[in-house]
Amino acid sequence: MSGAPSLWLVGLNHRIAPVAVRERLAFRGEVLPEALRQLRTAAACHEAAILSTCNRVELYLVADHEESEMRRRILTFLTAFHNLAEHDFAPSLYWMREAEAARHLFEVAASIDSQILGETEILSQTRGAFRAASEAGAAGPMLGAIFQRAFFLSKELRGQGGIGHARASVSFAAVKLAEKIFESLKGRRVLVVGTGEMAGGILRTLKAGGVGDAVVLSRTLERAEAFAAAEGGKAGTLDQLPEYLLWADIVLVSTAAPHYLIRPEMVTPVMAKRRGKPLFFIDISVPRNVDPAVNKLDDTFLYDIDDLESVADEGRRVRQEIAEHWRPRLADEAHTLLLRLKDCNTDQTARRLLEHANELRAAEVAALMKGLNLDEAAARKVAHALERFQGRLLHGPLSVLREAAREGDGIGAAQWISRFFHLHQGHGGGEAPKGAPGEGSQNQA
Amino acid sequence: MSPFTLSVLALVFYAAAAGVALGGLRSERLRKGPWLHLGVVLGVALHSASIGLFCAKSETHFFTSLSESLWLFSWALCAAYLVLLAGWAVRSVGAAILPLASALLALSFLLSSSETGPAPANEAAELPVFAVHILSAFLGYALFLIACAASVFYLQAHRLLKRKSFGALFGGLPSLEKLERAATHCSWMGLALFTIAVGTGATMARQTMQEQWYMEPKIWASWATWAVFFVLVLGRLTGRLAGRATAKVILLGAVLVLVTLLIGHPFREEAPPPKTAQAEVRR
Numbered sequence: 001m002s003g004a005p006s007l008w009l010v011g012l013n014h015r016i017a018p019v020a021v022r023e024r025l026a027f028r029g030e031v032l033p034e035a036l037r038q039l040r041t042a043a044a045c046h047e048a049a050i051l052s053t054c055n056r057v058e059l060y061l062v063a064d065h066e067e068s069e070m071r072r073r074i075l076t077f078l079t080a081f082h083n084l085a086e087h088d089f090a091p092s093l094y095w096m097r098e099a100e101a102a103r104h105l106f107e108v109a110a111s112i113d114s115q116i117l118g119e120t121e122i123l124s125q126t127r128g129a130f131r132a133a134s135e136a137g138a139a140g141p142m143l144g145a146i147f148q149r150a151f152f153l154s155k156e157l158r159g160q161g162g163i164g165h166a167r168a169s170v171s172f173a174a175v176k177l178a179e180k181i182f183e184s185l186k187g188r189r190v191l192v193v194g195t196g197e198m199a200g201g202i203l204r205t206l207k208a209g210g211v212g213d214a215v216v217l218s219r220t221l222e223r224a225e226a227f228a229a230a231e232g233g234k235a236g237t238l239d240q241l242p243e244y245l246l247w248a249d250i251v252l253v254s255t256a257a258p259h260y261l262i263r264p265e266m267v268t269p270v271m272a273k274r275r276g277k278p279l280f281f282i283d284i285s286v287p288r289n290v291d292p293a294v295n296k297l298d299d300t301f302l303y304d305i306d307d308l309e310s311v312a313d314e315g316r317r318v319r320q321e322i323a324e325h326w327r328p329r330l331a332d333e334a335h336t337l338l339l340r341l342k343d344c345n346t347d348q349t350a351r352r353l354l355e356h357a358n359e360l361r362a363a364e365v366a367a368l369m370k371g372l373n374l375d376e377a378a379a380r381k382v383a384h385a386l387e388r389f390q391g392r393l394l395h396g397p398l399s400v401l402r403e404a405a406r407e408g409d410g411i412g413a414a415q416w417i418s419r420f421f422h423l424h425q426g427h428g429g430g431e432a433p434k435g436a437p438g439e440g441s442q443n444q445a
Numbered sequence: 446m447s448p449f450t451l452s453v454l455a456l457v458f459y460a461a462a463a464g465v466a467l468g469g470l471r472s473e474r475l476r477k478g479p480w481l482h483l484g485v486v487l488g489v490a491l492h493s494a495s496i497g498l499f500c501a502k503s504e505t506h507f508f509t510s511l512s513e514s515l516w517l518f519s520w521a522l523c524a525a526y527l528v529l530l531a532g533w534a535v536r537s538v539g540a541a542i543l544p545l546a547s548a549l550l551a552l553s554f555l556l557s558s559s560e561t562g563p564a565p566a567n568e569a570a571e572l573p574v575f576a577v578h579i580l581s582a583f584l585g586y587a588l589f590l591i592a593c594a595a596s597v598f599y600l601q602a603h604r605l606l607k608r609k610s611f612g613a614l615f616g617g618l619p620s621l622e623k624l625e626r627a628a629t630h631c632s633w634m635g636l637a638l639f640t641i642a643v644g645t646g647a648t649m650a651r652q653t654m655q656e657q658w659y660m661e662p663k664i665w666a667s668w669a670t671w672a673v674f675f676v677l678v679l680g681r682l683t684g685r686l687a688g689r690a691t692a693k694v695i696l697l698g699a700v701l702v703l704v705t706l707l708i709g710h711p712f713r714e715e716a717p718p719p720k721t722a723q724a725e726v727r728r
Binding site for chain 2: 160177179180181182183275276277278295298299301303307310311314
């Protein structure tokens with residue numbers, strides 16, 4: 001091993017690698033503990049975590065190898081673990097170090113590196129990856145601090161940044177529009193015309209938004225009943241359409257009919273009876289099943305699949321803007337955190353060194369006093385002399401630590417000082433946990 | 446602390462709340478934060494204290510000059526908006542109401558500095574129902590204007606939903622139903638208060654003005670305003686008015702409110718001379 005321990009990231013994602021490559025490199029949940037164990041051995045690293053989702057496989061490591069050595073070890077591990085040829089996946093890998101790697105993790109957890117910006121699943125997957133690493137004893141203080149910061153920033157981006165508020169799917173666009181028409185979705189009644197698969201998805205999202213009863217109408221009662229059984233609600237046939245238009249607040253149309261099923265002539269008398277209660281039509285059929293002229297009637301709002309897509313596109317654009325706005329902040333956070341982690345390491349080492357020296361000096365002074373039987377004044381002079389000697393002796397190492405921390409190589413300097421002076425965890429009650437740089441390097445050497 | 450100082454502080458809070466309400470049309474963070482409520486509550490509290498202090502100290506007739514009327518009307522607007530916030534949480538309406546209230550309060554400061562001496566005395570101001578009339582009229586007008594603002598927002602949201610064009614403003618607008626409900630409830634409350642104002646106003650006019658008191662344009666305009674909002678309430682109760690039609694009737698009512706306010710106060714010095722001898726002497 002050589003150099004100071006660094007944060008490493010090796011991985012591939014949906015942007016670089018096709019699913020055929022991603023699936024071969026994926027780590028299933030049940031193999032993660034064994035994979036982490038093998039990775040730590042193969043990479044001879046202090047800390048490791050593996051994030052494996054359908055869109056990405058990423059290895060986060062804290063190790064103190066040179067770059068070529070690190071690459072060789074990781075590639076050996078991946079080829080051996082997955083039984084693959086290096087050329088099958090190596091060109092797709094991205095390699096990052098230090099602040100760049102931390103920034104990448106922040107972006108991943110905050111879902112601004114995701115295929116669907118602002119999605120929420122990646123945060124729980126990242127949490128799962130860190131939990132697995134912790135349980136396997138592979139996560140240490142550095143990965144701990146970086147992952148915890150990533151979780152915090154992700155929460156902040158969702159709350160304060162509002163990335164989750166911009167609707168970016170057709171289903172959410174439908175809910176967003178319904179929320180702009182109705183005061184609350186709670187208790188609203190949905191009429192589903194047709195049994196298309198997409199209608200089921202939108203109905204589920206509407207139900208999650210609080211809508212109440214649903215009625216499904218289809219050409220045949222059997223199909224309607226099957227859909228109603230799967231998604232919930234009552235079933236009926238298309239000839240009941242006019243009566244249910246009066247009953248419903250939201251009409252979701254998704255049939256394979258090649259013509260308009262709902263025309264202004266059908267809706268006009270219904271709207272007269274509704275006395276100003278708005279009616280929201282969502283027509284996701286292609287070809288369309290609701291005559292666009294229905295939108296011209298008072299208190300009716302008709303949105304077809306293209307309209308919903310454009311609302312979703314707007315949501316995606318907003319999310320993109322939020323992501324772009326947050327990227328520099330995440331990069332700054334990564335840089336600051338890594339500097340702080342390194343400073344923290346040098347501070348701990350300096351404190352441990354001083355406490356170690358104090359302990360040794362106190363023991364020597366006690367032994368000396370016992371043998372020499374000096375009077376109080378002489379004993380004080382001897383103690384002061386030894387204290388001055390200790391100060392002069394440690395001046396050099398402590399200055400080196402300070403300078404190294406300033407130059408960004410604090411972890412390396414701390415590691416060497418620890419080795420020279422045999423500083424272990426017990427000395428001085430330092431809080432460097434298992435796997436901390438310095439400790440780890442001795443274990444691994 | 447003097448009433449003026451309290452009013453200036455109230456203006457600061459109103460202006461800050463107006464800024465938050467305007468910003469809230471675009472920023473979700475501002476829309477969801479507590480700053481709007483805080484600004485309006487503190488502003489109304491300070492403004493109420495300044496009015497109370499002024500009424501306690503004043504030895505002359507009050508709210509008969511234009512500056513005092515604007516001062517009271519800006520309070521009525523914000524107090525009515527506070528009721529709307531508490532009951533229907535339609536924050537976005539504040540983007541129209543709070544800047545207006547702030548501007549009226551600032552204007553009242555400017556006018557008060559140019560007005561010299563005490564407000565002209567008039568007989569109506571001495572009647573016991575005068576305070577009830579003024580307060581109910583101003584609160585009624587304020588509620589009508591808030592209903593008007595909610596209706597404008599309703600029509601805009603309706604237009605955007607129909608045209609399927611969603612700009613930054615769209616995100617800041619509440620749902621159509623919420624806006625409609627807020628506008629209707631403000632109209633109902635406004636009509637209740639305005640009925641008191643019209644009733645007390647008619648009583649005062651009969652007592653203090655000439656035989657043909659009901660020929661005053663201001664009084665005709667007030668009755669027309671009352672009639673429009675009465676029709677609105679009736680239409681809503683019978684289910685004949687809804688959606689855009691409600692909003693349009695409210696806009697018509699609001700136009701009449703403005704006309705009534707612009708025609709002027711019939712009990713001021715511009716009004717026909719009071720019929721009692723005592724009032725003649727005072728003049």
